[in-house]
Amino acid sequence: MVAPPDNDVLWARGLHHTHGATPALTGVSLGVREGEILAVTGPRGSGKTTLLKCLSGQLVPTEGEVWFDGSSLHTLSSPSRERLRLDRFGWIDTEPHLVPELTAWENAALPLLLRGAGHRAAKHAAHEWLERLDVGMCARRRPARLDQSQRQRVAVARALAAAPRVLFADEPTAPLHSADGTQVLRTLTTAARSHRITVVLATYDPQVAALADRTVALLDGRRSGATPETTGAPDEESRAACSLSV
Template sequence: MAPPDNDVLWARSLHYALGGTTVLSGVSLGVREGEILALVGPRGSGKTALMHCLSGQAVAQQGEVWFNSTPVHTMGQAQRERLRRDRFSWIDPEPGLVPELTAWENAALPLLLRGVSHRVARTSALEWLERLDIGMCARKRPHALTQSQRQRIAIARALVTTPSVLFADEPTASLHSADGSQVLRTLTAAARSHRITVLLATHDTEVAALADRTVALLDGRRVSTVAPTTGAEGVTACSLSV
């Protein structure tokens, strides 16, 4: 069964185990083109594992994953790597910048690796750095920047290729609340203006509120609510909308 025409990503009955531990158990999901979808749940609920399967970084032991009506679950490793390079981008909780490169070079790296000219790659990188209020640091290297500044560069690097799908795994977890809110507003505004589909994994309800729709996970399964908890990793109850 092929996915609906308006779903850019579609998964059915994903079962995934890692090191003998079940991480996903029968998860199905559809993501519409241009949608910002928040995956919520406590740490260990399966959010990152689900994004790994949807992006082709991991292959579920059972189930299907489709991207634009193309079956990702039947692709070989080289095909999946090409898909991730050409159509997807990823933001981790930590920026993972190349220390020897300047801010603009780090942001431009995906374009340079694709063979885009130095001039065009630099112009695009600088534009994104400006949008993320980090343009003044374009010539600085990561060691001279704050954690917030480094994460903004990582986000610019993810957006510079205008990917079809952006996977953001707790992208502001290492930032202070004010910095994180500003960065996420910029990220979601950029995604909407460029029709970029975003999967945003978070345990923060304020972050999830920026999304068009929320899907809750608990112990590797989709649930209708996540029970309220307290502390930095808590999430309040949220309705599931499919």
């Protein structure tokens, strides 16, 4: 077993996963630095969602390793992975999946409350992010009284209010109109950089990927190339080759 690089908060090697008899990932390796925004691109069905779920511990890869902050994620028990996701990870899905019985602010505060945060602190954080995402006026409304754009913004507020170490976003602006999506993405990327939140963003939209620091492309479950950073740092392929050598 090869230890992950010290400067990668999230690292994966040789990930394979199948859905039934259909391969979804075939030998994918990558690393993500702390505070980096990484876009995973590719057409629908290329394995983007499966990769994010393996990296976040929602799925255990059939083969391969996933490490978070120097500890192996792929060997954790299911309860331990669930606790890690609650404490350290955030997730934004294509659909918001809000709890219908809760108001918008209660939905946004839910991860903090489940984590044991005080009611006042959780409510304050929820309201702060709802305001930043221009849905503060909806704080007391339940999801049924919100339109699709408002519900998705509440889901983004829920992910950010919990101050995750790593935020996974699976096509987060797919249900939004262009102007709404742009505003949400700007808020998301600005918050990530100001709070040193690592973001792994799945998208098939080149304009969305352009907001990231670096891009990794998938095709049919395999790495099909990477776009190097503009800072002069080694690109992902070079880092992977170095980190996987023994």
